[in-house]
Amino acid sequence: MKKQLIFGLLFIVAYSCYALCFRSEKSFDSKDFAPEIKLVGTNGKVRKLSDLRGKLVLVDFWASWCGPCRKESPNVVEAYQKYKSQEFKNADGFEVFSVSIDKDASAWKQAIKEDRLSWKNHVMDKDGIASANYGVSSIPSAFLIDGEGHIIASGGELRGIQLHIQIDKQLK
Structure with missing residues (x-):
């Protein structure tokens, strides 16, 4: 009986964690502009999402402690x-x-190094402002933004091979 109860509880916890990984509370229409993100980067200087206007951008919410x-x-x-x-x-x-969404800057910077995240646009949302503006309630969470600043894809459709499929759809 105890084994069944433990197994049942583990199943519920695992399913809840899985479900949270693929949901975002806020929904965006394909005509919606991406909310501005203006946060401090790894070098201590402010980075703005709007500075990347004209490029296809993946906004990727994550943390060093998130498996x-x-x-x-x-x-x-x-x-x-x-x-x-x-x-x-x-x-x-x-x-x-x-x-x-890390709170520990050294763990954040170490994860960037360990995972070889070679792009230069890394910011830390330790106060949760950007996460709230995007309706991020769990991580990983991602948004694909076109050159005009519109959100064109989000959520689970930007993980694994689906990320490449969504980007391929935008090629000339």
Whole structure:
């Protein structure tokens, strides 16, 4: 009886964690502009999402302590390397704008180094402002933004091979 109860509880916890990884409380229409993100980067200087207007941008919410986020990192690195110099329907090039919800800056910077996140747009959302503006209630969570600043894809459709499929749809 105890084994069944423990198994049942573990199943409920595992299912809840899985479900949370693929939901976002806020929904965006394809005509919605991406909310501005203006946060401090790894070098201590402010980075703004709007500075990347004209590029196809993946806004990726993650944390150093998030196992699923770290597991997805090689896929994001591969996409960045593959698409950074490509031309898209309304964008010239591809960028990643990483938004960490870490509270510990050293752990955040160490994870960037360990996972070889070679793009330069890394910011830390330790107060949760950007996460709230995007309706992020769990991580990993991602948003694909076109060259005009519109959110064109989000959530689970930007994980694994689906990320590449969504980016391929935007190629010229």
